[in-house]
Amino acid sequence: MMTEExxxxxxxxxxxxxxxxxxxxxxxxxxxxxxxxLVKQLGFAKRAFKHDALKNDTPDVDAEWEKFAASHSxxxxxxxxxxxxxxxxxxxxxxxxxxxxxxxxxASGIAFAAIQVVRNIxxxxxxxxxxxxxxxxxxxxxxxxxxxxxxxIPVEPYIFNNVPLDSMLTAIAAAHxxxxxxxxxxxxxxxxxxxxxxxxxxxxxxEKLNTFEAVNIGMEDKTLVVR
Amino acid sequence: MTNExxxxxxxxxxxxxxxxxxxxxxxxxxxxxxxxxxLALTLLFDEAESKDVVSDVFASLLSGKxxxxxxxxxxxxxxxxxxxxxxxxxxxxxxxxxxxxxxxxADTLISDNTAVEQMQMEELMRYVQDNLSPMEQNVFRLRYxxxxxxxxxxxxxxxxxxxxxxxxxxxxxxxRKYFNSNSKAI
Numbered sequence: 001m002m003t004e005e006x007x008x009x010x011x012x013x014x015x016x017x018x019x020x021x022x023x024x025x026x027x028x029x030x031x032x033x034x035x036x037x038l039v040k041q042l043g044f045a046k047r048a049f050k051h052d053a054l055k056n057d058t059p060d061v062d063a064e065w066e067k068f069a070a071s072h073s074x075x076x077x078x079x080x081x082x083x084x085x086x087x088x089x090x091x092x093x094x095x096x097x098x099x100x101x102x103x104x105x106x107a108s109g110i111a112f113a114a115i116q117v118v119r120n121i122x123x124x125x126x127x128x129x130x131x132x133x134x135x136x137x138x139x140x141x142x143x144x145x146x147x148x149x150x151x152x153i154p155v156e157p158y159i160f161n162n163v164p165l166d167s168m169l170t171a172i173a174a175a176h177x178x179x180x181x182x183x184x185x186x187x188x189x190x191x192x193x194x195x196x197x198x199x200x201x202x203x204x205x206x207e208k209l210n211t212f213e214a215v216n217i218g219m220e221d222k223t224l225v226v227r
Numbered sequence: 228m229t230n231e232x233x234x235x236x237x238x239x240x241x242x243x244x245x246x247x248x249x250x251x252x253x254x255x256x257x258x259x260x261x262x263x264x265x266l267a268l269t270l271l272f273d274e275a276e277s278k279d280v281v282s283d284v285f286a287s288l289l290s291g292k293x294x295x296x297x298x299x300x301x302x303x304x305x306x307x308x309x310x311x312x313x314x315x316x317x318x319x320x321x322x323x324x325x326x327x328x329x330x331x332x333a334d335t336l337i338s339d340n341t342a343v344e345q346m347q348m349e350e351l352m353r354y355v356q357d358n359l360s361p362m363e364q365n366v367f368r369l370r371y372x373x374x375x376x377x378x379x380x381x382x383x384x385x386x387x388x389x390x391x392x393x394x395x396x397x398x399x400x401x402x403r404k405y406f407n408s409n410s411k412a413i
Contacts, residue, residue, distance in 0.1 A: 008399050012392065016377050018326035026321055041406045042399060043330035046371045047269045048348035048355070053372065054265045061260045065253060068282055075289045079249040159310055193313050 002034075011038060158196040165190045165215065169224055176202045179223040187215065187226050256285055259301055263308045266341060269348075270312040272327065272372070280311045305341050328371055354405050359398055366394040 002010070014021060014029065021029075030036050069076055160168050166188040173180045175198065182188055196205065206217050206224070216227045260281060267277035284307045287293045295303045316324065316331035324331055355364060369380045370391070377395065381388040 004403070005396075005400070008396055008403070012377070012395055012399070015326050015328075018322050021322060021325075023321055026325055030325070038399075038403060039325065039328065040330060041403060042371075043328040044348075045351060045355075045367075045402045046272075046328045047330070048351045049368060049372055050269045050272060051265070051345060051348045052352045053368075054268060057265075059261055059264050061257050064260060064264075064278070064282075065256050068256065068285060069253075071282075072286060072289055076249050076252070079252070079289075193310075193317060195314060 002032075007035060007038060011035065011042075158198060160192060160194045160196060163191060163194075164188060165192060165226070168192065168194060168196075169217070169226070172196060172202075172205060173224050177222075178202070178219075180226070181223050182226045184216075184226050190215065252285065252289060255288075255300060255304070259304050262301075263304055266305055266308050267312050270309070270330075271315060272329070272374075276315060277312075280308055280315065283311060284308055309341075327374060351402075351405065355402070358401050358405075360394075363394050363398040363401075366391055367398045370395055 030039070166182070169180045194209065202219070206219065209215055209217055218225045218227060263281045263284065264277055267280045268274070271277050271280070284304060288295060313331065316329050319329065319331070323329070359367070366380060366384070369375050369383060370377065375383065377388050377391045381391045384391070
């Protein structure tokens with residue numbers, strides 16, 4: 001059993017020469033709960049030091065705005081005109097079209113929420129999934145539905161934030177009409193931050209998920225299999 | 228305060244109004260930029276990357292790909308920065324994250340609530356100021372915030388590498404004690 005002092009000394013040496021570590025060695029080091037915890041705590045301390053240092057740091061916001069405005073001049077010019085031009089209409093059209101599919105989005109949202117509710121009842125989680133995507137229902141429900149073409153909808157990415165693989169895959173599988181099977185039960189509770197681009201094919205989504213080292217998901221006969 | 232309150236009444240991207248206006252974007256940018264940039268810096272520790280993240284958040288608003296509720300502009304913008312920073316971190320090598328103490332997992336962050344998180348950081352810094360000597364604090368800053376090696380810190384401070392190592396070990400030990408003795412779980 002390594003003493004606290006030895007663990008700290010070891011960490012400091014390793015961090016001073018990270019190039020000497022292979023990924024495998026690093027995984028082994030971080031497999032130690034105490035070491036992983038120490039790294040997390042120091043990571044938070046580093047953030048706290050930075051936060052403290054930033055008290056006297058004020059960026060030149062006006063200059064940053066000028067830079068932003070210059071690099072997005074075209075979009076801003078459109079907004080300056082104050083009324084729809086054909087180009088602006090084309091720009092905004094997908095939003096209107098998407099509005100008519102609010103029912104579909106709500107349905108999938110409800111399905112996902114239901115999954116979360118079941119999960120929460122069986123095992124309370126410290127953090128619910130969050131997403132950057134929001135929908136302004138009030139403004140979109142009044143739009144005509146007859147302009148809709150399903151294949152023109154720009155699907156916004158769904159961000160799973162600290163969500164168990166179990167819930168995440170259930171939602172993704174449901175969207176693609178396939179099932180989910182966990183051969184590796186332990187993988188159910190692995191949590192991920194994952195941006196799900198819903199226009200991606202299921203194969204592409206699986207490719208991205210499989211880049212996580214802890215995950216191996218295959219496809220067998222319309223079922224996602226987690227090994 | 229007044230500015231933020233006024234900002235919260237701005238209605239963004241209402242389809243009936245034809246989307247966000249230039250003045251609204253500019254006002255949001257100038258009101259929230261500093262806090263967004265600082266949040267990104269405390270996650271990425273890189274000025275260029277942090278500026279890119281904040282700029283990308285506003286670009287996504289401008290493009291209309293993201294719709295923001297008018298009543299929680301600040302919370303939305305900060306959450307967007309947070310998510311984008313996590314994505315940037317997750318694309319970094321494990322080794323780099325380890326060496327630079329970058330916290331990439333959402334569950335390593337104490338809270339999604341920036342205000343609560345900031346209070347916890349400030350509490351830790353009060354402990355640091357009370358319990359770490361100026362030299363220990365300085366060594367920690369140079370080693371981790373300035374990302375110097377122990378040898379580089381030694382040269383800057385004109386002391387031996389062993390002295391730097393000793394101060395750093397003491398700093399880390401005290402910070403560790405703070406978390407463990409106060410049950411400050413992260």
